Amino acid sequence: MPIARAAGRTAVRLGAVVLCGALLAACGSGSSGGTSDSAGGKVTLTVDLFGSFGYKEAGLYDEYQKLHPEITVKQSDTEDEADYWKSLQTRLAGGGGLADVQGVEVGRIASVTQQQSDKFEDLKQYGADKLKDKFAEAKWSAAVTQDGRVLGLGTDVGPEAMCYRTDLFKAAGLPTDRAELAEKWSTWDGYLALGKEYKKKAPAKSAWLDSVGSLYSIMIGQEKERYYDGSGKLIYENNPAVKEAWNASVAAADAGLSAKLDQWSPQWNQAFAAGSFATMPCPAWMLSYIKGQAGKGGSGKWDIAKLPGGAGNWGGSYLSVPRAAQHKKEAYALIEWLTAPEQQAKLFRDQGIFPSSTGAIEEVADAEDPYFSDAPTGQIFGDAAKEAPVQVLGVHDQNVAQQITNALSEVERKGISSDKAWSNAKKGVDNVIG
Structure with a gap:
């Protein structure tokens, strides 16, 4: 992500960011195209992202500017990808204000x-x-049109694992060894059962997981077909995989295992440092977000284990150049450099953002992360990336996912019944995509 890349990405994705709503399309440097000093031959490239892609934090912009002293890079961020996308659509429609x-x-x-x-x-x-x-x-192929045009270069992918707080596990009398936990929660039923054990002896004001929305997102990321089939038909209503992830998420809410925190909310951000939840389904890009929110005090308290139910992918992103960009050639040179294997490998080692470059994946296979108790992140996420299914992507994937997670939030926070919430999700999808 970047959640947001999460993301996710959502991107994931993360660190110190500025939240700009859809009405704030002019937020930051991304609200206008690049600028140049014609007298000095200087070019200012604007980069508009969501969450945290980690470039600034890893020092990649500084490195690029040293290599290209005629270039200055200015980045703007929107924390919530949905807000970012809405703002981008407004600017694409108007043809102005694009980075x-x-x-x-x-x-x-x-x-x-x-x-x-x-x-x-x-x-x-x-x-x-x-x-x-x-x-x-x-x-690569996901960013290529049917007639062969390439509209973006891949940044990261989102292989999935489970992040957990070893200190909270110890306090609740649960094992902390990542291999033992992977065996105990080899299935999602096992994960929820362990959560019920945790709840019995959990430290005060600490839940098993952050939100049932994150549980749903990670589970659906293990499926090849989610919201669309290979022909482009919308299938989410009758897809057993969607229903299974939905039911597991509702079960977690009904069992009181969730901290009831909407992802990307200020309350969710504050909960990392407060120890408000013991586990968090996490794609690779989430690692940098956890570090950014939990801070130095969280170092060594977190660990990472294999995900229940098999490998999956959640998130990942692309860098594209709008036709309305002022400095297209220079913009392409920047994104080619940022997505090169060397930079992707450095980004993972520094920020935990897993590469989409095959060369970089091989290079980081031995990576460990001291913040996460020296977890073998290169191996854990590398294995997940190899085993994850190639997902069918639809035009409104993100919109459908957003409506479903919104509805699950109603279940955990308002106590709405599963049937009513599912009905609301379907209405939301109909309203968004028509």
Whole structure:
């Protein structure tokens, strides 16, 4: 993510960010195109992202500017990807206020390639076609139109694991060894059963997981088909995988295992340092978010284990160049450099954002993270990336997911019945996508 890349990405995704609502399209430097000092030959490239892609935090912009002293990079961020996307749609429709580089979450990339291809540059004209072999096939192909135009270069992917607080586990009398836990929660039923054990002896004001929305998102990330089938047909209403993830999330809410915190909310951010939850389903990009919110005080208290139910992917993003960008050639040079194997590997080692470059994946296989109790992050997330299914992406993937997680929030926070919440989710999807 970046949640937000989460993301997720949501991106994931994370660190110190500025929240800009849809009405604040002019927030930050991303609200205007790049600028240049014609007298001095200087170029200012604007980069508009959501969550945290980690570039600034890892020092990559500083490094690039040293290599290219004629370039200055200015980045703006929106924490919530949904807000970011809404603002981007407004600016794309008007043709103004666009940055030289715009981030696109993986759940939106089908919308870009199928419905908005006229709004973005074909990166092949700058030589992007030569990079195909450097990326995982699924990552590359998702940003390519049917007629072969390349509309984005892949940043990260979101292989999934389970992050947990060893100090809270110890306080509740649970084991903390990552291999033992992976065995105990090899299934989602096992994970929920262990959560019920935790609840019996949990430290005060501490829940088993942050939100049932995060549980749903991680479970659905283990499926090849989620909201659309291979023909582009919307199938979420009758997809057993969606219903299974929904039912497990409702069961977690009914059992009182959730801290009832909406992801990306201020309360959720504060909960990391407060120890308000013991586990958190986490794609690789979430690691940097945890570090940013939990701070130095969280170092060594977190660990990472294999995910229940098998491997999956949640999130991942692309960097694209709008046709309205002022400095297209320079923008492409920047994103080619940022997504190169060397930079992707450095980004993972520094920020935990897992690479989509095949060369970088091999390079970080031995990586460990001292913040997360020296967990073998390269191995854990590398294995998950290899085993995760190649997901079918639809035009409104992210919109459908948002409506479902919104409805699950109603279940855990307002006590609405599962049937009523599901009905609300379907109405929400109909309203958003028509």
